[in-house]
Amino acid sequence: MNMLHLARPDDLDRLEPMVAAYHGFAQIETTENARRTALAPLLDGTPHGVAYLIGPRRAPVGYIVISFGYSVELGGIDGFIDEFFIREKVRGRGMGSEVLHALLPALSEHGVRALHLEVHHDDTRVRRLYERAGFKPRERFHLMTRIA
Numbered sequence: 001m002n003m004l005h006l007a008r009p010d011d012l013d014r015l016e017p018m019v020a021a022y023h024g025f026a027q028i029e030t031t032e033n034a035r036r037t038a039l040a041p042l043l044d045g046t047p048h049g050v051a052y053l054i055g056p057r058r059a060p061v062g063y064i065v066i067s068f069g070y071s072v073e074l075g076g077i078d079g080f081i082d083e084f085f086i087r088e089k090v091r092g093r094g095m096g097s098e099v100l101h102a103l104l105p106a107l108s109e110h111g112v113r114a115l116h117l118e119v120h121h122d123d124t125r126v127r128r129l130y131e132r133a134g135f136k137p138r139e140r141f142h143l144m145t146r147i148a
Helices: 009-025 032-044 095-110 124-132
Strands: 004-006 049-054 062-071 076-086 112-116
Touching (some): 032 049, 049 095, 062 095, 076 095, 095 124
């Protein structure tokens, strides 16, 4: 079974409740309207990123959102995992690893050459998941953010 399905406009009603669940888990304060407004361009085909449903298209068990950027150092388009969520009841069954291994080949159709992510310093379980999927810390760099 194909684990990743590119989300389309008609997937919004399946995707938004999972985003709400993730935001609740991560203590991100948003409204349903704000989530739907942020998701709509991804589902409509914006060149700035994509959203994938995880699991069966009609009954997904998670989602992953990738935003696109560009890196001269890395030779072209790069992606940043913005949000990655799998429903709690199905976690621990290898789906996260499967998604991470399928992700770069799926993103190659968008020209993505490298993929980045953030992980909490203290979350060793999640760090191991990402390391097993080939992600490595960039020891010389530290992600910094300025919000407008």
